[in-house]
Amino acid sequence: MSTNFVKVAETKDIQSSNMRPIDLDGERVGIVNVDRSYYAIGNICTHLGGSLNEGKLEGYDVECPWHGSKFDVRTGEPTTPPAQQPVPAYEVKVEENSILVRKHE
């Protein structure tokens, strides 16, 4: 049975309070480390397309570098406008030192 989990990085590749962009079959996804818990959300801001990994990560919020929208990295939901729409959120699991992300169907 396919679970659609794909290895995207090693845990050592992503320092705490950092977000690293990866390509998941053409989808641009940011992998986030908050106190050694890992999250994955779409890397492209739903406002006008800023790259979220180039923004500031504070706690669970990442701030778009373009106009300051913030998104919760746990859910992809916007917490500060102007963005209104969520970015996609992906399930993540860690096996030994590998970070795996579940692809959307």
Ligand code: FES
């Ligand atoms: S593009 Fe992200 S806030 Fe405008």
